[in-house]
Amino acid sequence: MSETTSQQLPTVAFLGLGHMGGPMAVNLVKAGVSVTAFDVVPAAMDAAREQGLTVAETPEDAVRQAQVVITMFPSGQHVKDAYTGAGGGEGLLAAAPAGATFLDCSTINISEAQEAAALAQEKGFTAADAPVSGGVVGATAGTLAFMVGAPDEVFERVRPLLEIMGARVVHCGGNGMGQAAKICNNMVLGVSMVAVSEAFVLAEKLGLEHQALYDVVSNASGQCWALTTNCPVPGPVPTSPANNDYEPGFAGALMAKDLNLAATALEQTGATAPMGRLAAELYNQFVADGHAGKDFSEIITTLREGSREG
Numbered sequence: 001m002s003e004t005t006s007q008q009l010p011t012v013a014f015l016g017l018g019h020m021g022g023p024m025a026v027n028l029v030k031a032g033v034s035v036t037a038f039d040v041v042p043a044a045m046d047a048a049r050e051q052g053l054t055v056a057e058t059p060e061d062a063v064r065q066a067q068v069v070i071t072m073f074p075s076g077q078h079v080k081d082a083y084t085g086a087g088g089g090e091g092l093l094a095a096a097p098a099g100a101t102f103l104d105c106s107t108i109n110i111s112e113a114q115e116a117a118a119l120a121q122e123k124g125f126t127a128a129d130a131p132v133s134g135g136v137v138g139a140t141a142g143t144l145a146f147m148v149g150a151p152d153e154v155f156e157r158v159r160p161l162l163e164i165m166g167a168r169v170v171h172c173g174g175n176g177m178g179q180a181a182k183i184c185n186n187m188v189l190g191v192s193m194v195a196v197s198e199a200f201v202l203a204e205k206l207g208l209e210h211q212a213l214y215d216v217v218s219n220a221s222g223q224c225w226a227l228t229t230n231c232p233v234p235g236p237v238p239t240s241p242a243n244n245d246y247e248p249g250f251a252g253a254l255m256a257k258d259l260n261l262a263a264t265a266l267e268q269t270g271a272t273a274p275m276g277r278l279a280a281e282l283y284n285q286f287v288a289d290g291h292a293g294k295d296f297s298e299i300i301t302t303l304r305e306g307s308r309e310g
Contacts, residue, residue, distance in 0.1 A: 009033050009160055013063040015082065015092075016072030016106070017044040017053075020132065023139040024072065024105070024165045026051045031164040038062040060095035068161060069096055071104045076112025079104055083119050093123045100125050103158050105146075107131040107254075109261055110176045110183070111268070113149065117175040126154045129175060130162060131182040135250045143167040147185070149178035183265060186258040190279040190296070193226040193255075197300035200233050201307055210235055232297040241295035249295035256283040256292075 009032065014025040017039035028035050029052055037053045038061075039045050045055050056062035059082060063069050069092060073079050078087075083102070085091025092102070102120040104113065104127070117127035128150030138144040144166035148155055155171045162169045172181040199222070203213045214236035218228050230249070231237035241249040248254075259280035266273050286302050 010067035010101075010157070011065055012036070012161065013038070013056075013066035013069045013096075014053075014072070015039070015059050015062060015070070017041075017048050018072065019136050020139045021072035021105075022047060022051070023136070024070075024132075024144070025053055027139075027142045027165050028161065029053060033161065033164065036062045036066065058089060059092060060090055063092050063096045063100070066096060066100055068101045068103055068158060070161075071102070071106060073104075073106045073108075076106070076108035076116065079106055079108060079116045080112065080119065083116060093120060093125065096125065098124065101154060101157055102127045103161070104129050105132055107182055107258060107261070108179060109264055110179045113179045114176040126151070126157070127175060128154050128158050129178040130158065131178050132166065133182065133185065134166070135248070138166070146170065147172050147178040147181040149173055149175050149180070151175075179261075180265070183258055183262040186255065187262040187273070187276045187279070189226060190255055190259050190283060191275045192224045193230070193232065193297055193299060194279050194282060194303075196222075196224065196226045197232045197297070197303050200300060201303045204304075205307065226297070230295075230297050232300040241297055242300075246294040246298040248293070249297070251292065252283060252286050252294055252296045252298065253292035255296035256280070256287045259283050 011034045012028060014035050014037045017025060017037055022044060025035055025037050035053060036056050037048050038056045038059045048055050071079055071082060081087035083091060083093050085094065102125055104116060113129040120127040128148055130146045130148045132144045132146055134144040142165055145168040146162045146166045148169060148171050151174060159169055172178050200210065210233045217223060231240040232242055234242045241247055262276055263280045282299060286299055291298055
Protein backbone atom coordinates (compact mmCIF):
# COMPACT_ATOMS: atom_id res chain seq x y z
CA MET A 1 0.00 0.00 0.00
CA SER A 2 1.36 3.41 -0.93
CA GLU A 3 2.06 6.09 1.65
CA THR A 4 -0.61 8.32 0.09
CA THR A 5 -3.21 5.60 0.30
CA SER A 6 -2.29 4.89 3.93
CA GLN A 7 -2.68 8.54 4.82
CA GLN A 8 -6.18 8.54 3.35
CA LEU A 9 -7.38 5.63 5.47
CA PRO A 10 -9.50 6.58 8.49
CA THR A 11 -8.31 6.20 12.05
CA VAL A 12 -9.82 3.14 13.70
CA ALA A 13 -10.88 1.98 17.13
CA PHE A 14 -11.05 -1.82 17.29
CA LEU A 15 -12.97 -3.38 20.18
CA GLY A 16 -13.00 -7.14 20.62
CA LEU A 17 -9.57 -8.72 20.17
CA GLY A 18 -10.40 -12.41 20.34
CA HIS A 19 -9.41 -15.18 17.92
CA MET A 20 -10.94 -13.26 15.01
CA GLY A 21 -10.71 -9.62 16.07
CA GLY A 22 -7.08 -9.72 17.13
CA PRO A 23 -5.67 -10.80 13.75
CA MET A 24 -8.05 -8.46 11.91
CA ALA A 25 -6.76 -5.49 13.92
CA VAL A 26 -3.15 -6.55 13.34
CA ASN A 27 -3.71 -6.64 9.58
CA LEU A 28 -5.02 -3.09 9.68
CA VAL A 29 -1.90 -1.91 11.50
CA LYS A 30 0.36 -3.75 9.04
CA ALA A 31 -1.38 -1.86 6.23
CA GLY A 32 -0.60 1.48 7.85
CA VAL A 33 -3.93 2.15 9.56
CA SER A 34 -3.84 4.01 12.88
CA VAL A 35 -5.60 1.62 15.30
CA THR A 36 -6.39 1.99 18.99
CA ALA A 37 -7.66 -1.26 20.47
CA PHE A 38 -9.48 -2.55 23.54
CA ASP A 39 -10.73 -5.84 24.95
CA VAL A 40 -12.25 -6.74 28.30
CA VAL A 41 -9.92 -9.77 28.57
CA PRO A 42 -6.46 -8.77 29.91
CA ALA A 43 -4.73 -11.61 28.03
CA ALA A 44 -6.15 -10.32 24.75
CA MET A 45 -4.83 -6.85 25.55
CA ASP A 46 -1.39 -8.27 26.33
CA ALA A 47 -1.37 -10.18 23.04
CA ALA A 48 -2.39 -7.03 21.19
CA ARG A 49 0.51 -5.10 22.70
CA GLU A 50 2.91 -7.84 21.67
CA GLN A 51 1.59 -7.55 18.11
CA GLY A 52 2.31 -3.83 18.07
CA LEU A 53 -1.19 -2.50 18.65
CA THR A 54 -1.86 0.63 20.68
CA VAL A 55 -4.26 -0.30 23.48
CA ALA A 56 -6.52 1.95 25.51
CA GLU A 57 -7.44 1.77 29.19
CA THR A 58 -11.19 1.87 28.49
CA PRO A 59 -13.39 1.29 25.44
CA GLU A 60 -14.38 4.94 25.52
CA ASP A 61 -10.73 6.02 25.40
CA ALA A 62 -10.23 3.80 22.37
CA VAL A 63 -12.90 5.59 20.32
CA ARG A 64 -12.32 9.24 21.23
CA GLN A 65 -10.21 9.97 18.12
CA ALA A 66 -11.64 7.27 15.85
CA GLN A 67 -13.20 7.93 12.49
CA VAL A 68 -14.37 4.31 12.28
CA VAL A 69 -15.30 2.23 15.33
CA ILE A 70 -15.06 -1.52 14.64
CA THR A 71 -16.66 -3.97 17.06
CA MET A 72 -16.25 -7.76 17.10
CA PHE A 73 -18.40 -9.05 19.98
CA PRO A 74 -20.11 -12.37 20.90
CA SER A 75 -23.72 -11.14 20.77
CA GLY A 76 -26.01 -8.33 19.76
CA GLN A 77 -26.65 -7.42 23.37
CA HIS A 78 -22.92 -6.88 23.85
CA VAL A 79 -22.92 -4.52 20.87
CA LYS A 80 -25.89 -2.49 22.08
CA ASP A 81 -24.60 -2.34 25.66
CA ALA A 82 -21.20 -1.12 24.45
CA TYR A 83 -22.85 1.55 22.31
CA THR A 84 -25.05 2.88 25.11
CA GLY A 85 -22.91 2.18 28.16
CA ALA A 86 -25.52 -0.18 29.63
CA GLY A 87 -22.70 -2.54 30.60
CA GLY A 88 -20.86 0.22 32.47
CA GLY A 89 -19.10 3.41 31.40
CA GLU A 90 -20.37 6.30 29.33
CA GLY A 91 -20.76 4.23 26.19
CA LEU A 92 -19.14 4.37 22.77
CA LEU A 93 -21.79 6.63 21.28
CA ALA A 94 -21.14 9.26 23.96
CA ALA A 95 -17.36 9.09 23.53
CA ALA A 96 -16.91 8.94 19.75
CA PRO A 97 -16.22 12.13 17.79
CA ALA A 98 -18.78 13.66 15.45
CA GLY A 99 -18.87 12.04 12.03
CA ALA A 100 -17.66 8.61 13.15
CA THR A 101 -18.90 5.43 11.49
CA PHE A 102 -19.79 2.41 13.62
CA LEU A 103 -18.84 -0.81 11.82
CA ASP A 104 -19.97 -3.96 13.60
CA CYS A 105 -18.33 -7.18 12.39
CA SER A 106 -20.05 -9.42 14.95
CA THR A 107 -22.50 -12.11 13.86
CA ILE A 108 -25.82 -11.24 15.53
CA ASN A 109 -29.56 -11.23 14.91
CA ILE A 110 -30.70 -9.12 11.98
CA SER A 111 -33.04 -7.16 14.25
CA GLU A 112 -30.21 -6.50 16.71
CA ALA A 113 -27.97 -5.23 13.92
CA GLN A 114 -30.70 -2.87 12.81
CA GLU A 115 -31.31 -1.73 16.39
CA ALA A 116 -27.59 -1.05 16.89
CA ALA A 117 -27.47 0.92 13.64
CA ALA A 118 -30.50 2.94 14.70
CA LEU A 119 -28.86 3.76 18.06
CA ALA A 120 -25.82 5.11 16.22
CA GLN A 121 -27.88 7.01 13.69
CA GLU A 122 -30.00 8.63 16.40
CA LYS A 123 -26.79 10.15 17.79
CA GLY A 124 -25.76 11.48 14.38
CA PHE A 125 -23.35 8.71 13.39
CA THR A 126 -23.37 6.38 10.40
CA ALA A 127 -23.42 2.61 10.81
CA ALA A 128 -22.79 -0.65 8.97
CA ASP A 129 -22.91 -4.35 9.78
CA ALA A 130 -20.24 -6.54 8.19
CA PRO A 131 -20.17 -10.10 9.56
CA VAL A 132 -17.36 -12.28 8.30
CA SER A 133 -16.75 -15.72 6.90
CA GLY A 134 -13.40 -17.49 6.76
CA GLY A 135 -12.55 -18.37 10.34
CA VAL A 136 -9.34 -17.75 12.24
CA VAL A 137 -7.22 -18.80 9.26
CA GLY A 138 -8.90 -16.18 7.09
CA ALA A 139 -8.66 -13.53 9.79
CA THR A 140 -4.91 -14.14 10.11
CA ALA A 141 -4.27 -14.29 6.38
CA GLY A 142 -6.46 -11.30 5.57
CA THR A 143 -8.63 -13.41 3.28
CA LEU A 144 -12.00 -13.07 5.03
CA ALA A 145 -15.26 -12.58 3.18
CA PHE A 146 -17.32 -9.63 4.43
CA MET A 147 -21.07 -9.36 3.91
CA VAL A 148 -21.99 -5.72 4.37
CA GLY A 149 -25.28 -4.09 5.29
CA ALA A 150 -25.14 -0.30 4.95
CA PRO A 151 -26.29 2.67 2.87
CA ASP A 152 -24.21 3.10 -0.29
CA GLU A 153 -22.13 6.01 0.98
CA VAL A 154 -21.33 4.25 4.26
CA PHE A 155 -20.31 1.11 2.40
CA GLU A 156 -17.88 3.13 0.30
CA ARG A 157 -16.36 4.63 3.45
CA VAL A 158 -15.66 1.31 5.15
CA ARG A 159 -14.78 -0.71 2.07
CA PRO A 160 -11.04 0.20 2.04
CA LEU A 161 -10.69 -1.12 5.60
CA LEU A 162 -12.61 -4.29 4.82
CA GLU A 163 -10.47 -4.90 1.73
CA ILE A 164 -7.38 -4.87 3.97
CA MET A 165 -8.86 -7.51 6.26
CA GLY A 166 -10.55 -9.60 3.59
CA ALA A 167 -10.32 -10.94 0.05
CA ARG A 168 -14.00 -10.51 -0.79
CA VAL A 169 -16.33 -7.67 0.20
CA VAL A 170 -19.99 -7.85 -0.87
CA HIS A 171 -22.52 -5.06 -0.37
CA CYS A 172 -25.72 -6.94 0.46
CA GLY A 173 -28.11 -4.02 0.99
CA GLY A 174 -29.14 -1.74 3.83
CA ASN A 175 -28.48 -2.12 7.55
CA GLY A 176 -28.99 -5.70 8.71
CA MET A 177 -28.62 -7.27 5.27
CA GLY A 178 -25.02 -8.29 5.95
CA GLN A 179 -26.34 -10.39 8.82
CA ALA A 180 -29.10 -11.75 6.61
CA ALA A 181 -26.57 -12.94 4.04
CA LYS A 182 -24.34 -14.45 6.72
CA ILE A 183 -27.02 -16.55 8.37
CA CYS A 184 -28.40 -17.74 5.02
CA ASN A 185 -24.91 -18.80 3.93
CA ASN A 186 -24.20 -20.61 7.17
CA MET A 187 -27.54 -22.36 7.11
CA VAL A 188 -26.44 -23.79 3.74
CA LEU A 189 -23.08 -24.74 5.23
CA GLY A 190 -24.58 -26.40 8.30
CA VAL A 191 -27.07 -28.41 6.27
CA SER A 192 -24.46 -29.42 3.68
CA MET A 193 -21.99 -30.58 6.35
CA VAL A 194 -24.68 -32.78 7.88
CA ALA A 195 -25.49 -34.20 4.43
CA VAL A 196 -21.83 -34.88 3.60
CA SER A 197 -21.30 -36.50 7.00
CA GLU A 198 -24.38 -38.68 6.56
CA ALA A 199 -23.05 -39.85 3.19
CA PHE A 200 -19.71 -40.87 4.71
CA VAL A 201 -21.46 -42.70 7.56
CA LEU A 202 -23.62 -44.58 5.06
CA ALA A 203 -20.55 -45.36 2.96
CA GLU A 204 -18.84 -46.80 6.04
CA LYS A 205 -21.85 -49.04 6.69
CA LEU A 206 -21.79 -50.18 3.06
CA GLY A 207 -18.06 -50.86 3.04
CA LEU A 208 -17.24 -48.05 0.62
CA GLU A 209 -13.82 -46.46 1.21
CA HIS A 210 -13.64 -42.77 2.14
CA GLN A 211 -11.30 -41.94 -0.73
CA ALA A 212 -13.50 -43.67 -3.29
CA LEU A 213 -16.58 -41.74 -2.14
CA TYR A 214 -14.62 -38.49 -2.15
CA ASP A 215 -13.25 -39.10 -5.64
CA VAL A 216 -16.78 -39.63 -6.97
CA VAL A 217 -18.70 -36.90 -5.15
CA SER A 218 -16.03 -34.21 -5.46
CA ASN A 219 -16.37 -34.50 -9.24
CA ALA A 220 -20.11 -35.04 -9.39
CA SER A 221 -23.34 -33.25 -8.55
CA GLY A 222 -22.79 -33.58 -4.79
CA GLN A 223 -19.63 -31.45 -4.85
CA CYS A 224 -19.63 -28.71 -2.18
CA TRP A 225 -17.32 -26.75 0.13
CA ALA A 226 -18.19 -28.97 3.10
CA LEU A 227 -16.70 -31.88 1.16
CA THR A 228 -13.78 -30.46 -0.81
CA THR A 229 -12.41 -28.00 1.78
CA ASN A 230 -13.69 -29.15 5.17
CA CYS A 231 -14.04 -32.86 4.54
CA PRO A 232 -15.31 -34.49 7.78
CA VAL A 233 -13.12 -37.60 7.50
CA PRO A 234 -9.30 -37.70 7.55
CA GLY A 235 -7.41 -38.47 4.39
CA PRO A 236 -9.05 -37.06 1.25
CA VAL A 237 -8.39 -33.38 2.10
CA PRO A 238 -5.14 -33.23 4.12
CA THR A 239 -5.75 -29.67 5.33
CA SER A 240 -9.21 -30.34 6.77
CA PRO A 241 -9.64 -30.31 10.59
CA ALA A 242 -10.48 -34.02 10.51
CA ASN A 243 -6.74 -34.63 10.08
CA ASN A 244 -5.95 -32.68 13.25
CA ASP A 245 -8.35 -34.18 15.80
CA TYR A 246 -11.02 -31.71 14.60
CA GLU A 247 -9.28 -28.63 15.93
CA PRO A 248 -11.23 -25.68 14.51
CA GLY A 249 -11.51 -24.26 11.90
CA PHE A 250 -14.99 -23.17 12.59
CA ALA A 251 -16.05 -24.32 16.03
CA GLY A 252 -19.24 -26.25 16.62
CA ALA A 253 -20.41 -23.62 19.11
CA LEU A 254 -20.22 -20.96 16.40
CA MET A 255 -22.14 -23.08 13.93
CA ALA A 256 -24.81 -23.70 16.56
CA LYS A 257 -24.98 -19.95 17.23
CA ASP A 258 -25.38 -19.11 13.54
CA LEU A 259 -28.02 -21.78 12.99
CA ASN A 260 -29.92 -20.49 16.01
CA LEU A 261 -29.81 -17.01 14.47
CA ALA A 262 -31.22 -18.52 11.30
CA ALA A 263 -33.93 -20.27 13.33
CA THR A 264 -34.89 -16.95 14.90
CA ALA A 265 -35.15 -15.39 11.45
CA LEU A 266 -37.28 -18.32 10.29
CA GLU A 267 -39.65 -17.76 13.19
CA GLN A 268 -39.85 -14.03 12.52
CA THR A 269 -40.49 -14.41 8.80
CA GLY A 270 -42.51 -17.61 8.70
CA ALA A 271 -40.18 -19.05 6.05
CA THR A 272 -40.24 -22.81 5.56
CA ALA A 273 -36.85 -24.46 6.13
CA PRO A 274 -37.16 -27.92 7.69
CA MET A 275 -33.54 -28.83 6.97
CA GLY A 276 -32.25 -25.60 8.49
CA ARG A 277 -34.26 -26.21 11.65
CA LEU A 278 -33.06 -29.81 11.89
CA ALA A 279 -29.45 -28.74 11.43
CA ALA A 280 -29.88 -26.27 14.30
CA GLU A 281 -31.22 -29.07 16.52
CA LEU A 282 -28.33 -31.36 15.61
CA TYR A 283 -25.67 -28.74 16.30
CA ASN A 284 -27.29 -27.68 19.56
CA GLN A 285 -27.10 -31.31 20.67
CA PHE A 286 -23.52 -31.51 19.37
CA VAL A 287 -22.59 -28.61 21.65
CA ALA A 288 -24.56 -30.02 24.59
CA ASP A 289 -22.64 -33.29 24.21
CA GLY A 290 -19.37 -31.48 24.83
CA HIS A 291 -18.11 -30.72 21.32
CA ALA A 292 -18.44 -26.93 21.41
CA GLY A 293 -14.72 -26.36 20.96
CA LYS A 294 -14.27 -28.87 18.14
CA ASP A 295 -14.65 -28.14 14.44
CA PHE A 296 -18.22 -28.29 13.22
CA SER A 297 -17.26 -31.13 10.84
CA GLU A 298 -16.97 -33.42 13.87
CA ILE A 299 -20.77 -33.67 13.67
CA ILE A 300 -19.95 -36.89 11.80
CA THR A 301 -19.07 -38.52 15.14
CA THR A 302 -22.55 -37.73 16.47
CA LEU A 303 -24.09 -39.27 13.39
CA ARG A 304 -21.92 -42.39 13.72
CA GLU A 305 -23.01 -42.81 17.34
CA GLY A 306 -26.64 -42.47 16.32
CA SER A 307 -26.12 -45.11 13.64
CA ARG A 308 -24.74 -47.57 16.19
CA GLU A 309 -27.75 -47.01 18.40
CA GLY A 310 -30.20 -47.35 15.53
